[in-house]
Amino acid sequence: MTVAGQVLLSEAKAVLAQFDRAIDATRRAARGEQGTLCIGIAPTAPFNPFVPDSIRCFREANPRVCLVLHEGLSNDIVAQFNNDQMDVAFVRAPQIHADGVIVAPLQEEPLVVALPSHHRAARTKSKAVSLKSLANEQFIMIGPAGTGLHDETIAACHRAAFAPRLGQPAPRITSALGLVAAGLGIALVPSTMQSARMKGVAYLPLADASAKAFLGLAWRRDDPSPVLKKFLSLVRAMAKKRPRI
Numbered sequence: 678m679t680v681a682g683q684v685l686l687s688e689a690k691a692v693l694a695q696f697d698r699a700i701d702a703t704r705r706a707a708r709g710e711q712g713t714l715c716i717g718i719a720p721t722a723p724f725n726p727f728v729p730d731s732i733r734c735f736r737e738a739n740p741r742v743c744l745v746l747h748e749g750l751s752n753d754i755v756a757q758f759n760n761d762q763m764d765v766a767f768v769r770a771p772q773i774h775a776d777g778v779i780v781a782p783l784q785e786e787p788l789v790v791a792l793p794s795h796h797r798a799a800r801t802k803s804k805a806v807s808l809k810s811l812a813n814e815q816f817i818m819i820g821p822a823g824t825g826l827h828d829e830t831i832a833a834c835h836r837a838a839f840a841p842r843l844g845q846p847a848p849r850i851t852s853a854l855g856l857v858a859a860g861l862g863i864a865l866v867p868s869t870m871q872s873a874r875m876k877g878v879a880y881l882p883l884a885d886a887s888a889k890a891f892l893g894l895a896w897r898r899d900d901p902s903p904v905l906k907k908f909l910s911l912v913r914a915m916a917k918k919r920p921r922i
Contacts, residue, residue, distance in 0.1 A: 712904040713743045717754045717766030717895075719825065720850050725869045725892060727784055727919055728767050731912045738911070742904055750848075751824040758897065764905050765896040769825025769867075773895045780893045783916040788833065788888040789871065789880045791854060792863040799879035807884045808837035815844030815862035819853045825891060826850075830865045833888040854878050866890075 722728045736744060747757065751770040757763035758775040766773075773780055790806065792799055792814075798806050816834070819826045834841040844862035847853035850873075853864045858877030867890035871880045894912055896905060 712902070713745060714902075714904050714908055715745045715747065715757075715762060715764045716908075717747050717749055717757060717763050717768070719750065719754075719767060719769045720748055721769060721819075721826065721867050721870060721890070722767040722892060724872055725784070725786065725867065727892070727915070731915050734915065735908055735911050739904075739907065750820045752821065754895065758895070764900065764902065765894060765908060768893050768895045769891055770823070770828065771825075771891050771893060774823075777897045777899055778895055779898050780895045781913065782891065782893050783912070784892045784919065785889040786892065787868045787882065787886075788829070788865045788890050789868045789882050790863055791857050791866050791870070791878055791880055793857060793860045794877050794879040795860070796863070796879065798881060801881065805882040805884040808833060808888065809839065811863060812837075812839040812841075814842065816841040817844050817853050817856050817862040817864040818846050819850055819864060819866075820848065821846075826865065826867075829888075829890065833865060833885065836887055837885060 716732065718728065732744065732746075735742075747753075747763065749757065749766075751768060751773060754763060754766045754768060755773055755775045755778075758766075758773065758778050767783075768780060771780055771782070790798075790808075790811065798810075812834075816830060818830060821827060831841065845856050847856055847864075850866065850870065853866070854870075854873065854875045856862060857864055858875055865883075865888065866880075868882075894909070894916075896909065
């Protein structure tokens with residue numbers, strides 16, 4: 678074979694190999710085994726073990742899928758869905774007001790009250806307190822109206838027959854706990870937030886059984902992505918095994 682023929686053969690083999698790789702990649706993408714998935718996460722969601730566990734399980738089962746995580750409150754997630762920057766999101770609000778987006782419930786967990794460690798109620802240690810007994814407290818609201826914990830705090834207080842006294846607002850859960858530690862008020866937070874130990878903050882269970890934090894999964898109803906469908910299938914299957922905290 679001439680030198681020119683050897684070069685041609687080598688290049689032809691390279692082209693065929695690249696073609697085979699392209700075919701394999703296309704098939705993996707069609708099966709949801711390759712691609713990119715943008716996942717939104719409400720600020721308190723990662724403290725619930727279900728969320729990191731489900732992301733880890735999907736990652737281990739689909740190592741070729743690139744996961745891009747974005748933290749955001751409900752209004753942030755709405756904007757990202759509307760701008761086609763989000764595929765799926767773990768949310769605290771049972772409704773997301775974005776076109777074509779649906780929310781499926783995953784879990785409910787009890788709300789607990791975060792209060793300054795020097796607060797009189799903190800001396801009761803593990804004894805549950807009623808929301809009604811906290812009616813004169815300043816409630817630190819996490820996020821604006823329309824976000825999960827903000828709205829559930831208002832609703833829980835109304836069910837306990839009082840309107841909460843609204844204190845300093847906080848954009849994120851970490852800043853809310855900082856305000857609690859500073860003695861500026863109390864906050865209702867998901868029970869899994871108790872793993873976020875902060876000096877000056879004590880947590881107490883609520884006697885009000887109806888005070889719950891919602892955890893759901895949001896996505897666009899008409900999204901055809903095989904990667905998304907695979908993620909939804911895995912997460913919802915896991916949720917059936919762990920419906921509550």
